[in-house]
Amino acid sequence: MSNAVDxxxxxxxxxxxxxxxxxxxxxxxxxxxxxxxxxxxLPKSYERSKPPLGWPRETDSLCPRCVIDTRxxxxxxxxxxSELVHGHVGEIKAKIQEEDGRLYIRKxxxxxxxxxxxxxxDPEFSRIIEERYPGRDFxxxxxxxxxxxxxxxxxxxxxxxxxxxxxxxxxxMCNPCFMDAxxxxxxxxxxxxxxxxxxxxxxxxxxxRQMTVQFSGGEPTMSPHFLEACRYAKDVGYFNVxxxxxxxxxxxxxxxxxxxxxxxxDLAYFQFDGVTNNANSHRHITxxxxxxxxxxEVMHAAGIQILPVTTVVNGVNSSQVWPILEYSLQNCDKLDxxxxxxVSFTGRDxxxxxxxxxxQRYTISHLAHDLARHTxxxxxxxxxxxxxxxxxxxxxxxxxxRSLNGPDSASNSFGSVGCSCHPNCGSxxxxxxxxKTKVWSTVTQFFDLKQFMKDxxxxxxxxxxxxxxxxxxxxSFVRNYDQSKAPSGFTLGEFAKLFFYGKLRGAMGKxxxxxxxxxxxxxxxxxxxLWTYDFRRTEMCVxxxxxxxxxxxxxxxxxxxxxxxxxxxxHMVAKTKEWFETRGRHQIYAGNKPVPLEPRRKLPVxxxxxxxxxxxxxxxxx
Amino acid sequence: xxxxxxxxxxQPASEGQTISQLHLRAERSTARKVVTKHRADGADGRxxxxxxxxxxxxVVRVGLYLRERLHIEPGDRVALLSPLRTERLVxxxxxxxxGAVVATxxxxxxxxxxxxxxxxxxxxxxxxxGPAERASLLQLSHPGAQAGPVIAFDSPxxxxxxxxAAPSEGKRANADTWAEVLDLGGTLDTAERALKFRAWARSVxxxxxxxxxxxxxNGTTEWRFLTQGEVLRRIDDFAPxxxxxxxxxxxHLPLSxxxxxxxxxxxxxxxxxxxxxxxxxxxIAELRPNLLIAPSDIIERxxxxxxxxxxxxxxxxxxxxRIRSLGPMRPRSTPQNAADGECLRDVMTLDGTRVxxxxxxxxxxx
Numbered sequence: 001m002s003n004a005v006d007x008x009x010x011x012x013x014x015x016x017x018x019x020x021x022x023x024x025x026x027x028x029x030x031x032x033x034x035x036x037x038x039x040x041x042l043p044k045s046y047e048r049s050k051p052p053l054g055w056p057r058e059t060d061s062l063c064p065r066c067v068i069d070t071r072x073x074x075x076x077x078x079x080x081x082s083e084l085v086h087g088h089v090g091e092i093k094a095k096i097q098e099e100d101g102r103l104y105i106r107k108x109x110x111x112x113x114x115x116x117x118x119x120x121x122d123p124e125f126s127r128i129i130e131e132r133y134p135g136r137d138f139x140x141x142x143x144x145x146x147x148x149x150x151x152x153x154x155x156x157x158x159x160x161x162x163x164x165x166x167x168x169x170x171x172x173m174c175n176p177c178f179m180d181a182x183x184x185x186x187x188x189x190x191x192x193x194x195x196x197x198x199x200x201x202x203x204x205x206x207x208x209r210q211m212t213v214q215f216s217g218g219e220p221t222m223s224p225h226f227l228e229a230c231r232y233a234k235d236v237g238y239f240n241v242x243x244x245x246x247x248x249x250x251x252x253x254x255x256x257x258x259x260x261x262x263x264x265x266d267l268a269y270f271q272f273d274g275v276t277n278n279a280n281s282h283r284h285i286t287x288x289x290x291x292x293x294x295x296x297e298v299m300h301a302a303g304i305q306i307l308p309v310t311t312v313v314n315g316v317n318s319s320q321v322w323p324i325l326e327y328s329l330q331n332c333d334k335l336d337x338x339x340x341x342x343v344s345f346t347g348r349d350x351x352x353x354x355x356x357x358x359x360q361r362y363t364i365s366h367l368a369h370d371l372a373r374h375t376x377x378x379x380x381x382x383x384x385x386x387x388x389x390x391x392x393x394x395x396x397x398x399x400x401x402r403s404l405n406g407p408d409s410a411s412n413s414f415g416s417v418g419c420s421c422h423p424n425c426g427s428x429x430x431x432x433x434x435x436k437t438k439v440w441s442t443v444t445q446f447f448d449l450k451q452f453m454k455d456x457x458x459x460x461x462x463x464x465x466x467x468x469x470x471x472x473x474x475x476s477f478v479r480n481y482d483q484s485k486a487p488s489g490f491t492l493g494e495f496a497k498l499f500f501y502g503k504l505r506g507a508m509g510k511x512x513x514x515x516x517x518x519x520x521x522x523x524x525x526x527x528x529x530l531w532t533y534d535f536r537r538t539e540m541c542v543x544x545x546x547x548x549x550x551x552x553x554x555x556x557x558x559x560x561x562x563x564x565x566x567x568x569x570x571h572m573v574a575k576t577k578e579w580f581e582t583r584g585r586h587q588i589y590a591g592n593k594p595v596p597l598e599p600r601r602k603l604p605v606x607x608x609x610x611x612x613x614x615x616x617x618x619x620x621x622x
Numbered sequence: 623x624x625x626x627x628x629x630x631x632x633q634p635a636s637e638g639q640t641i642s643q644l645h646l647r648a649e650r651s652t653a654r655k656v657v658t659k660h661r662a663d664g665a666d667g668r669x670x671x672x673x674x675x676x677x678x679x680x681v682v683r684v685g686l687y688l689r690e691r692l693h694i695e696p697g698d699r700v701a702l703l704s705p706l707r708t709e710r711l712v713x714x715x716x717x718x719x720x721g722a723v724v725a726t727x728x729x730x731x732x733x734x735x736x737x738x739x740x741x742x743x744x745x746x747x748x749x750x751x752g753p754a755e756r757a758s759l760l761q762l763s764h765p766g767a768q769a770g771p772v773i774a775f776d777s778p779x780x781x782x783x784x785x786x787a788a789p790s791e792g793k794r795a796n797a798d799t800w801a802e803v804l805d806l807g808g809t810l811d812t813a814e815r816a817l818k819f820r821a822w823a824r825s826v827x828x829x830x831x832x833x834x835x836x837x838x839x840n841g842t843t844e845w846r847f848l849t850q851g852e853v854l855r856r857i858d859d860f861a862p863x864x865x866x867x868x869x870x871x872x873x874h875l876p877l878s879x880x881x882x883x884x885x886x887x888x889x890x891x892x893x894x895x896x897x898x899x900x901x902x903x904x905x906i907a908e909l910r911p912n913l914l915i916a917p918s919d920i921i922e923r924x925x926x927x928x929x930x931x932x933x934x935x936x937x938x939x940x941x942x943x944r945i946r947s948l949g950p951m952r953p954r955s956t957p958q959n960a961a962d963g964e965c966l967r968d969v970m971t972l973d974g975t976r977v978x979x980x981x982x983x984x985x986x987x988x
Contacts, residue, residue, distance in 0.1 A: 227676065256813065256816065258650065262673065
């Protein structure tokens with residue numbers, strides 16, 4: 001009976017939508033609003049540009065050997081950094097082409113010969129991902145002082161995550177480590193004034209969008225300014241503050257988790273390599289998984305969201321892909337999904353041999369097929385995966401709705417989060433899971449996301465008033481929802497709560513409600529390395545590094561020409577040896593030893609407290 | 623009227639009860655968002671708040687600095703020669719939580735008496751308000767007077783990049799200013815060091831001396847001491863409730879006020895507002911504190927019944943100010959209705975005399 005009612009609702013909503021559009025299509029589109037945060041009118045879907053997609057295609061790339069030579073020469077002072085800004089150092093053309101059911105990037109350097117690497121093991125999957133890309137964000141305006149990195153300059157949009165390296169010091173000694181923490185012989189650590197300047201500069205141009213500020217490192221919680229930095233990011237106006245952390249500090253010092261939450265810290269982008277101590281052994285801590293579990297417990301108790309992030313290396317930990325996702329599903333009350341990051345050969349790994357690189361290369365298409373195999377097809381590579389840039393459609397809808405509040409409304413001081421990165425940069429699947437029953441499903445199993453995104457484009461393009469826009473959203477939402485394919489116990493009402501209080505409000509920077517059903521994001525973010533480098537991706541990066549030398553594309557900073565080493569050398573605060581002499585050594589957990597986790601005790605807050613013996617370790621508020 | 627705060631005969635403290643443990647529990651409770659509040663210098667005079675996360679981090683940083691750089695051990699004396707201010711509260715708390723004895727020096731003492739007091743006390747470090755006070759203390763010529771390293775809360779006026787360069791780019795091991803203390807104490811602000819700080823705090827015994835004071839301001843420098851357990855027992859007399867605001871206007875800090883401050887800072891629930899000299903009555907009307915500690919003349923003006931015309935003027939002034947600043951428009955109380963029990967529960971003069979009975983709102987008499 002219930003199913004019949006749902007089916008009737010769906011049909012009625014579909015009829016309503018079609019009827020509405022029959023009239024709506026006869027009326028010319030209303031002009032788009034121009035909010036104060038934007039460099040121009042909100043773009044219609046047909047006005048959005050796209051990078052060259054499909055294949056075969058030619059693009060601009062880098063010679064893996066020339067780049068390393070040039071970078072080394074700049075750091076030694078033999079060549080000037082301005083060559084990177086005004087020249088085309090190491091740039092060569094590359095071709096992306098399909099061959100034997102695989103997608104390859106190939107390029108030739110006159111000096112160093114041919115280079116080839118794998119981009120996809122399933123061109124059909126890659127084609128679908130590119131097809132679902134809705135288009136770029138605005139071109140940036142007034143950013144000459146922030147984006148000034150020659151051919152690596154970011155040209156589009158505002159981004160989604162603003163990464164700020166607080167320090168290159170770390171309390172672990174991993175292998176691999178893309179930034180060579182503790183190994184480079186100098187300390188690069190931002191002062192609070194540096195952090196303030198960087199955050200102030202980040203809102204100095206248009207579009208001024210909401211972003212997640214992600215403090216990174218090294219281990220960012222080792223910076224003495226970590227808490228102040230969280231607070232200042234919120235003061236500037238950003239709605240979400242994250243840290244890319246290994247979680248050791250939270251496991252060791254639960255008080256710190258509470259203080260961090262109070263200071264504005266929202267989400268731990270949490271290094272997580274596997275669900276056993278053995279699967280973490282390459283981090284050289286024998287009880288690392290136990291430590292991770294402790295950190296999860298502590299952070300969750302303090303109200304900090306947690307998103308595990310796993311670097312996937314083929315043949316090294318690719319077998320952990322499903323166990324990690326399964327762990328997230330089982331702990332979906334505490335974890336918000338998983339971010340898988342197929343390996344990028346950078347830092348110390350730039351010296352990788354061709355044979356090892358071929359053997360260890362892992363792509364988004366590998367991930368999609370691995371998850372399909374482990375779940376018996378429940379996560380379908382062709383139905384369920386969307387480019388990260390597809391989230392830009394929801395950002396556009398949020399922008400449209402907020403613009404209806406009037407140009408001077410306080411809600412218009414920032415645009416919504418606008419993820420519009422290149423479709424080759426990453427893809428994701430959205431799941432719903434019940435934190436009590438552990439039932440889960442992909443959203444796209446019961447919701448026609450592709451059609452919904454088309455409907456959103458119609459709503460934004462026609463740009464009607466608030467009531468008419470909301471009516472269309474509701475009609476589209478209901479007509480694209482199929483109760484017969486939804487997981488057990490999941491209803492349209494639950495989905496509406498998740499969508500309107502979660503997805504859309506999240507994009508608008510509002511609080512997300514707690515409930516049994518949770519949305520989990522399973523992402524694949526594939527950073528470039530010197531072999532896969534594509535300047536069309538760099539120029540529309542949405543996860544820039546904010547540094548003392550402006551904001552630099554993630555890949556241009558960590559790989560590509562390697563701005564990281566150049567910036568850190570320019571702004572190092574001390575040689576490591578001098579630092580240790582004046583500040584003392586920090587603890588590093590390594591050498592295949594365990595982290596000493598103390599037994600847990602409960603302690604009431606104030607009254608009639610039991611005596612705590614010296615050395616006792618307290619982990620929970622009573 | 624009841625008086626409290628007078629030194630009472632020592633009694634054995636209940637076992638396990640120390641200020642240090644009170645601190646550890648308060649730190650974990652996160653029951654208050656703001657620990658202290660004071661007006662900024664300058665024309666706008668806005669309120670500056672110290673959130674609890676910052677307060678506790680600074681306590682750890684300063685504590686680590688005292689312990690690791692100055693090698694302060696339990697029982698060592700730390701002198702505070704400063705009027706009430708946020709940094710003073712942090713320094714006091716950081717020292718006492720680790721078992722140091724915090725001695726409050728009266729800022730009104732003439733140089734010779736001050737020298738005599740320092741000779742008796744022999745502090746391992748002294749905190750003063752600014753560079754000028756630091757310079758004069760270092761020049762104190764009293765025989766035997768030792769203030770230890772002297773740290774100024776305010777930094778000297780910045781000239782170019784000099785202030786920024788030291789100590790982060792230099793190789794200094796010790797600090798002259800508060801900013802340097804925070805920097806050097808907390809640069810390696812790691813879990814291990816924070817845990818070490820807490821382990822030290824847990825190891826402090828109830829019979830360890832915690833507070834040194836002199837009675838009156840008549841020139842005597844006879845030091846008296848209270849242990850951790852005694853301090854804790856005396857501050858039990860205060861009964862702040864979650865969310866209480868304690869307004870403290872104290873040009874000098876006698877024992878009763880010091881105890882009250884420890885009660886408010888240590889309970890993890892009370893916000894301490896540091897009054898601005900000359901603006902106390904206005905601020906009390908604006909903030910409607912639940913607990914008030916001030917000299918009797920200020921209390922008289924703020925709490926005693928007043929003429930209707932004055933009240934109306936105060937009310938009008940307050941409203942006009944709020945309208946101008948476009949702040950929240952909820953009605954504010956006047957000193958009168960505050961004193962009538964709308965929110966003010968406890969009022970104490972600096973010498974420890976209560977002028978409004980506790981539980982006024984419930985009609986209980988002391």
